[in-house]
Amino acid sequence: MANLIDGKLISTQIKDELKEEVTELKKKGIEGCLAVIQVGNDPASSVYVRNKKNCLLYTSPSPRD
Numbered sequence: 001m002a003n004l005i006d007g008k009l010i011s012t013q014i015k016d017e018l019k020e021e022v023t024e025l026k027k028k029g030i031e032g033c034l035a036v037i038q039v040g041n042d043p044a045s046s047v048y049v050r051n052k053k054n055c056l057l058y059t060s061p062s063p064r065d
Contacts, residue, residue, distance in 0.1 A: 019059045 025031070034056050036049050 015055060015058050022059050 022032075034052060036052065038045055038049050
């Protein structure tokens with residue numbers, strides 16, 4: 001029998017845990033960053049990059065451009 005999972009709930013839980021970890025690292029003076037180089041204009045790639053940026057904005061209150 002298959003189990004039905006709530007992907008959005010699991011995603012939110014993971015992002016909330018990550019947000020806490022990022023906050024703790026920032027308190028220790030450790031800051032990470034995400035660098036993306038997109039080649040071409042593939043719409044699927046653009047969605048992927050946008051989603052990564054949104055995740056970064058959710059987990060890090062002060063992102064760099």
